[in-house]
């Protein structure tokens with residue numbers, strides 16, 4: 001096979017003179033870049049993790065109002081979502097409410113275990129309940 005010198009030249013162009021193989025960020029610059037990336041990621045993560053009562057409101061209306069409209073409890077009146085009932089029944093913390101929504105109790109469905117509501121949304125709806133019970137619904 002004949003080699004065409006023009007084609008060879010085209011295929012193997014010399015690197016442009018502006019190419020600087022050692023044009024890399026210094027260690028100090030690299031540290032700055034890494035910390036900016038880390039801060040950005042952790043900023044996103046914490047805003048995603050923080051329970052959001054506003055988002056919880058939608059979850060509440062689509063999953064809970066059948067039994068808990070207005071913070072009441074049509075099935076077990078002494079187990080409403082009022083501040084007083086939550087205190088009496090020791091369901092007045094985010095952790096206790098999250099546990100209840102995750103695992104259910106009696107006629108209340110286990111929304112978390114059944115995969116109906118995601119873990120972050122359970123936190124959001126718990127935040128919504130605590131906010132509303134504090135405001136007296």
Ligand code: HEC
Pocket residue numbers: 059060063064065066067068073075076078079080081082085086089091097100101105106107108109111117125126129
């Ligand atoms: C089918 C009816 C029903 C639905 C739907 C329902 N619950 Fe309940 N819920 C109950 C019953 C019944 C209880 C009382 C359970 C017990 O302690 O025996 C209860 C109890 C609670 C309590 C504790 C109240 C207290 O004073 O002890 C909270 C908080 C709660 N539910 C939140 C929710 C949330 C949030 C949703 C939606 C994701 C929801 N529930 C959906 C029936 C329901």
